[in-house]
Amino acid sequence: MNRIDRRFNALKVAGRTGLIPFVTAGDPAPERAVDLMHALVDAGADIIELGVPFSDPMADGPVIQHASERAIAKGVGLVDVLAWVTAFRERDKDTPVVLMGYLNPVEIHGYQRFAAAAVTAGVDGVLLVDCPLEEAAVLAPLRKAGLKQILLAAPTTAPARMAQLCEAAEGFLYYVSFAGITGAGRLSTQDIATRVAELRSRAKAPVAVGFGVKDAQSAKAISEFADAVVIGSALVERLDGAKTAQDIAARVDDFLRPIRTALDAS
Amino acid sequence: MPSIQDFRQWPDARGRFGSFGGQYVAETLMAPLAELTEAYLRLREDPQFLAELDRDLTHYVGRPSPIYHAERLSQHVGGARILLKREDLNHTGAHKINNTIGQALVAKRMGKPRVIAETGAGQHGVATATVAARFGLKCVVYMGAVDIERQKINVYRMKLLGAEVVPVTSGSKTLKDALNEAMRDWVTHVADTFYIIGTVAGPHPYPMMVRDFNAIVGREARAQMLEQYGRLPDVLTACVGGGSNAIGLFHEFLNDEGVRMVGAEAAGEGIATGHHAASLAAGRPGVLHGNRTYVLCDEHGQIIETHSVSAGLDYPGVGPEHAFLKDAGRAEYVGVTDEEALEAFHLLARTEGILAALESSHAVAQAIKLARELPKDGIVLCNLSGRGDKDVHTIAAREGVQV
Structure with a gap:
């Protein structure tokens, strides 16, 4: 069984809500990328979402775009990200890793070649933001190699399409909690609750909710009705400027621990 | 599937020109693109819409x-x-107004009171600001900070036409970054906003629609x-x-x-x-x-x-x-x-x-x-x-x- 499915099964048995932090690979310090991944797990992460830096992150807000720019300026590319996952797996065989990014780096690397390298490195799934279901035929080699294709659903998604997404969902279905870019705006918990409840009753995979979750309070509100909570921009912002492994671990712990505690209290 | 010999039939129903084109966008944009595609496919066959466009191309452009x-x-x-x-x-x-007149008319028909655009040289921004004034639409133009420096006259021109020009300082601070920023604005304000793309790129239906107007x-x-x-x-x-x-x-x-x-x-x-x-x-x-x-x-x-x-x-x-x-x-x-x-x-x-x-x-x-x-x-x-x-x-x- 894939690590993602295994993890969600374990969460279900334990009656816990999953915590999925997002970090941009190579930010704040490429040489500390693997330390950062371990720090996330130590602070309570159930699944790691690792952003592959891209020059034109159309669907992300300024915080993640700047993190991408900083990483790219330090020469970080897809090959480095795969190497870091390989190194992470030396000590952690269980925590699922999902690569999140845009299609062009994968396209240029080559779908076949990427699929093989990602599986060897220990990647479990991919979330390619600019590859909706309609264009997903190009990802066939990835699915064949065993990588889960994480799909997005949005408040704007029409009912007929939502049914398609629920049917095609694997790993987990990522519900973006408001119609906007990452890390901005306010969400109405009631609206999300209704939509997510419906999704969970129909989707063939657990439902994770993200976009705009920034602290223990907002995470806990969402944990009442979601299988997992994704936290991105707020964490990336918190990590900006950290240089040493200790500093990174301290900031991660400081940020994630209260969220973990809040989730487990629900 | 259109025949490869008939070059004028493309794109296909999914917005593909052979293996190119398509809709490589985040899920949040799929609904607005579907709404736009449906509206445009209807309008491009609508004699009243085409007559209105024609009138403006003759007497205004x-x-x-x-x-x-x-x-x-x-x-x-x-x-x-x-x-x-x-x-x-x-x-x-410039030719840019052929397209902006067309898209502004589509925006009007779709009931969107606000239009946004990206611009490089500023020509598309000016053409958008112009038609926004002409049709009484609120207009925001995204422009790379480097381009703003290179094209001061056009920036001022847009302001004279009542548009707000937003400098984009991310990435290379040029056209591609302005496009990213405009796309973000659209995702965030999709209910009342129409995105007037200035070239035959972007997700379907833009390459087809902008081509049709030009x-x-x-x-x-x-x-x-x-x-x-x-x-x-x-x-x-x-x-x-x-x-x-x-x-x-x-x-x-x-x-x-x-x-x-x-x-x-x-x-x-x-x-x-x-x-x-x-x-x-x-x-x-x-x-x-x-x-x-x-x-x-x-x-x-x-x-x-x-x-x-x-x-x-x-x-x-x-x-x-x-x-x-x-x-x-x-x-x-x-x-x-x-x-x-x-x-x-x-x-x-x-x-x-x-x-x-x-x-x-x-x-x-x-x-x-x-x-x-x-x-x-x-x-x-x-x-x-x-x-x-x-x-x-x-x-x-x-x-x-x-x-």
């Missing part, structure tokens, strides 16, 4: 634009006749050729950044087998130097800004910064229909350097009394090359897509002249 035999330029070059399709004579000074250029030109010269031209040429003026000229002629088509991309300081914006001539297929097309990127798949003396051509992607026409062998795409474009600018100014936009000067340079290859009775039809008033400061600065 000033169409049809003439084709003009540049006799003294042709004589100077000493080859075939060079004809210019005078899109520079349109209201606002195809008036080729429709007029083809009819004018037959009427005034009794024949079609031997070769068409136009500059290609995103490629809207080029596809506008080419499209009506795509099934005319005897008509050659050459797109002039910005070779900047020379393709070999790496400082250029020639996506088709020197790039490779990839995915950028919602569509599969030729892109300029590094070995990690990162989009690279481009260079051209003309802001309007400074774009690392290109419309997917051009990518398709290149791979199908129907059109050729070549690089024209900054130097060659400037030389053509001066030559056209002195022989014909026309200041061409720096973008269009690339096409003029290519027309000159093509005219030299053809016999004297041959005809090169060049799209003079915009006028050069906006570039006077850039040219003066480059040549060390204080204005």
Whole structure:
């Protein structure tokens, strides 16, 4: 069984809500990328979402775009990200890793070649933001190699399409909690609750909710009705400027621990 | 599936031009794109909408634009006749308004009170601000900070027209970054906002819609050729950044087998130097800004910064229909350097009394090359897509002249 499915099964048995932090690979310090991944797990992460830096992150807000720019300026590319996952797996065989990014780096690397390298490195799934279901035929080699294709659903998604997404969902279905870019705006918990409840009753995979979750309070509100909570921009912002492994671990712990505690209290 | 021989039937129902095009966007954009596609497919067949568009193209834009035999330029070059399709004579000074009038009318029909746009040289921003004023729509234009510096006059022009110009300081601070920012605005304000994309790129239906609105250029030109010269031209040429003026000229002629088509991309300081914006001539297929097309990127798949003396051509992607026409062998795409474009600018100014936009000067340079290859009775039809008033400061600065 894939690590993602295994993890969600374990969460279900334990009656816990999953915590999925997002970090941009190579930010704040490429040489500390693997330390950062371990720090996330130590602070309570159930699944790691690792952003592959891209020059034109159309669907992300300024915080993640700047993190991408900083990483790219330090020469970080897809090959480095795969190497870091390989190194992470030396000590952690269980925590699922999902690569999140845009299609062009994968396209240029080559779908076949990427699929093989990602599986060897220990990647479990991919979330390619600019590859909706309609264009997903190009990802066939990835699915064949065993990588889960994480799909997005949005408040704007029409009912007929939502049914398609629920049917095609694997790993987990990522519900973006408001119609906007990452890390901005306010969400109405009631609206999300209704939509997510419906999704969970129909989707063939657990439902994770993200976009705009920034602290223990907002995470806990969402944990009442979601299988997992994704936290991105707020964490990336918190990590900006950290240089040493200790500093990174301290900031991660400081940020994630209260969220973990809040989730487990629900 | 359309036949490959019928080049004018593309895209297919999924927005594909062969293997190019499509809708490579985040889930949040799928619904607005579906809404737009549905509305546009209905409107493009709606006689009332088309009549309204036609009225504005005639009485507001000033169409049809003439084709003009540049006799003294042709004589100077000493080859075939060079004809210019005078899109520079349109209201606002470029072909861009053909598209913005069309999209503003679509926005109005869709009940969206706010329009947004990205702009490089500022021509599309001005054309959008213009039609927003004309139709009483609120207008926000995103523009790279570097381009704002290069195109101060156009920035002020947009403000005079009542638009808000938002500087974009991320990435390379040019057109591609402005496009990213505009896309973000759209995702966030989709309920009341219409995104007027300025070129034949982006996700479906934009490449088709923007082409349709610019195809008036080729429709007029083809009819004018037959009427005034009794024949079609031997070769068409136009500059290609995103490629809207080029596809506008080419499209009506795509099934005319005897008509050659050459797109002039910005070779900047020379393709070999790496400082250029020639996506088709020197790039490779990839995915950028919602569509599969030729892109300029590094070995990690990162989009690279481009260079051209003309802001309007400074774009690392290109419309997917051009990518398709290149791979199908129907059109050729070549690089024209900054130097060659400037030389053509001066030559056209002195022989014909026309200041061409720096973008269009690339096409003029290519027309000159093509005219030299053809016999004297041959005809090169060049799209003079915009006028050069906006570039006077850039040219003066480059040549060390204080204005």
